[in-house]
Amino acid sequence: MDFMSKMKEMAKSDIQRIVLPEGEEERNLTAAAEINAEKIAEVILVGNGEVIREKAEKLGLNIEGIEIQDPAKSEKTAEYVREFYELRKSKGVTEEIAAKTMLDPMYFGTMMVKKDDAQGMVSGAIHTTGDLLRPGLQIVKTAPGISVVSSFFVMLLEDESYGKEGMMLFADCAVNPNPNEDELAAIAISTADTAKKLCGMDPKVAMLSFSTMGSAKHELVTKVQNAVKKANELRPDLAIEGELQADAALVAKVGKQKAPNSKVAGEANVLVFPDLQAGNIGYKLVQRLAGAEAIGPICQGFAKPINDLSRGCSAEDIVNVVAITAVQAQAQK
Known part of the structure; x- marks a missing residue:
């Protein structure tokens, strides 16, 4: 089904x-x-x-x-x-x-x-x-414990080797233009909970950047690193890791090379983008170039x-x- x-x-x-x-x-x-x-x-x-x-x-x-x-x-x-x-x-x-x-x-x-x-x-x-x-x-x-309303897309890929038999969640692709580190942490937590409750996933959340585990130094990378830390402090029960480049998050061989100690790298089924530009561009590229079905945007956090x-x-x-x-x-x- x-x-x-x-x-x-x-x-x-x-x-x-x-x-x-x-x-x-x-x-x-x-x-x-x-x-x-x-x-x-x-x-x-x-x-x-x-x-x-x-x-x-x-x-x-x-x-x-x-x-x-x-x-x-x-x-x-x-x-x-x-x-x-x-x-x-x-x-x-x-x-x-x-x-x-x-x-x-x-x-x-x-x-x-x-x-x-x-x-x-x-x-x-x-x-x-x-x-x-x-x-x-x-x-x-907003819901108790959630500071920001965000959105996600359910991405249904023909290649079932990604995500849960081809199903992945992308966030935030429609609401928050430039989330700060606290908002980014909240988006990661909300999307992980959504993946579990709505999609029946065991969420493995990759917080994306142009850097993997400190490979680059920049304030944009630092924002993602701090968001990961805050998300883990708030919800240590969730597998939220980063910062990860997209290939490290999605491809097992690359994940093992770039982030050998990660439990998410190469196996991510939830991608959290650092800002709305990246998220909106990312989901549309996957939709158009990979022929994925994009269901959404669906709001979360209310x-x-x-x-x-x-x-x-x-x-x-x-x-x-x-x-x-x-x-x-x-x-x-």
């Missing part, structure tokens, strides 16, 4: 409520109809009910039984306004600002997750990553599952991310 088939089966085993705040958008509607038909999750669409039903009819979609929440009319809105005001009044948010803010589907959907009216949220077909992160950090916030989409996503991409979000929600119970 391939990765996404496994995710969908896991999602079906314990149905979670997942909110789609872009409920009026056609790809979201198409995805919602498929998710509902396959019973992958219980979907909630946020938006104007009349608009949603009219668009669904024009598209020939069956959305019968799918919950629709209109922030302008919902009985939940008043409660959400009070909650947001209490959360943000120290930041200068007035009751009037809270009332206006909660009409925004992104904020409304995020508050549904905060109040356990949904177990997770998926957005990004027509909103930026920043549009998702702002309400997420203001309302749901107290509850909130996930992003590419604005170029397909309806099937939304279905896949909803399934993964549902499995993340199951793991947080």
